Amino acid sequence: MAEIINLRAARKAKARGEKEAKAExxxxxxxxxxxxxxxxxxxxxxxxxxxxxxKLVGRDEEG
Known part of the structure; x- marks a missing residue:
């Protein structure tokens, strides 16, 4: 049988992980x-x- 997880807690954990990666x-x-x-x-x-x-200054100005 599959393990039951709380989706809200999983989303929060994922957000915390992403936030920590960005902080790093x-x-x-x-x-x-x-x-x-x-x-x-x-x-x-x-x-x-x-x-x-x-820089060479004045060379282009003399024409």
């Missing part, structure tokens, strides 16, 4: 310490300034 993804994406975030921002700023510094 968010912990990975947004759970960096402040020091790591500022370090990444600094590296990005240096990279952008180096890239901007290598």
């Amino acid at each position: 993804e968010n912990r990975i994406l947004f759970g960096r310490p402040k020091k790591a975030k500022t370090l990444a921002e600094r590296k990005k700023a240096i990279e952008v300034s180096r890239h901007e510094g290598h």
